[in-house]
Amino acid sequence: MTDLTIQQAQEQVDRWIKQYGVRYFNELTNMAMLTEEVGEVARIIARRYGEQSEKESDKSKDLGDEMADVLWVLLCLANQTGVDLTKAFEKNLEKKTQRDQDRHHQNSKLA
DSSP, rough: OOOOHHHHHHHHHHHHHIIIIISSHHHHHHHHHHHHHHHHHHHHHHHSSSSSSSOGTTOOOOHHHHHHHHHHHHHHHHHHOOOHHHHHHHHHHHHHHHHHHTTTOOOGGOO
């Protein structure tokens, strides 16, 4: 697969839903699914990189696949609520840059 833009990813998810998924789950169901998927990512991170011990059943979990599940549901929510994630991300990055351009450099905890 070649490099994918956010817009292309949104379009691919929409095509997949229409071809294979029948329809989008409603927004509340997708929000619950997003929370569940984020929890799965958190579990792997906590056990693999944090202080919790990793169970044998967790060792085969693919962190990238779990992150992709999070992205998938987020793309679904963006599509069904009319959010252009490319524009939203660009606007968010600009906001963070203006707000934080010096803040992190001046944080002694990060030195």
